[in-house]
Amino acid sequence: MRRYFSRDVAGKLGYFVNRRIFKLQNEYTKRDGGTPESRAALARLRRDLDGGAPAWMTVGSDLFEGWGRSLPSGEEDPAAVRAARAAMELYACHQQSRRHGVAQDAKDADKIRMTFGRACRLIDPDMEHAKGVRRRLSAAEAAPDFNGVVRSVRALIMLMRSAGDGTITLDYRSLAQDLYQIQFPEACSEVFQRWSMDYYSGTGATTQRHDA
Template sequence: MRRYFSSDTAKEVGLFVNGKVFRLQNEYTKRDGGTPYSRAALARLRRDLDGSAPSWMLIGGDLFGEWPQSLPSPEEDPAVLRAVKATLELYALHQQSRRHGVAQSVESARTKRMTFGRACRLIQPDPEHDDGVRRRLASAEAAPDFNGVIRSVRALILLMRGTGDGSITLDYRSLAQDLYQVQFPDSRAEVFQRWSMDYHVGSTVSQ
């Protein structure tokens, strides 16, 4: 079991999740309501975030299918599995019933990555009325465990869904890296520093 944060592993987590997200998104946003597989996969992944206990036999293919050799096994580094699972579940929640893709395109990310902090800024751009957003970000930072962080992130994803026409996109590769890194005491604070900077300043740290 890994005890310290690995930037190389974080990058591999982001790449692995991004590949899965875009395969689902490409299928789900097709004409005629998307493919049956994509609809079923998103429903399975939302199950845990909706409060129901996940069935590992049902979601195993969604999580472990095509697991790359470049990633440690879940037994070797459980933080990898938690980050992959949580990010895919959050994407499934964000994408639900949306005919446009909510994961930021690779082309757009090259110009300006929509990190989690920057996406949260778009929920309420007026700083005089953003107390609810900042309160949820502070709750994520104060959470005593990973599940607490995810509950706050989930609440913010729901706010993104409910904002205007629901057009806020998110760089899920970046989020996956953050959710891996936040699980390690030696690197946890860097995640919240980055979210705060992107939220308040609007600049992105290159990763």
């Protein structure tokens, strides 16, 4: 079992999650209303976050298909599995009933990378009225365990869904890496520092990531 944060694993995990999410997003946002398979996959992924017990032999194909040798096994590094699972479940909540893709498109290379902190700032750019956003960010930092962090992140993603015209996108590759890193005591503070800087400096700020 891995006891220390690995930047190499974080980078590979982010790319794996991104591939899985974009495969699903491309199917779900097709002009004909998306494929039945993609709608069913999103429903399965949401079920766990909604408190239902997942049927692992069914949801496993959505989560783990393509989990190659470059990524650790669940026994070697359970934090990687938890991060991938949480990121994809959060994406499923964010994408629900949206006909546009909510995961930031990798083709938008000319745009600012929409990290979690930057996306949270877009919920309500008026800092005078964004106390609820900051309260939830603080709750994530103060959470006693990983599940508590995920609950706070989900609350913020639900605010992204309802903010403005509902078009806030999120870089899920970045979020998956953060959710992995946040599980290691020696490395989690760096994540909250990054979220804070990206949030308070606004969407035009740039911060160096571990996979840059």
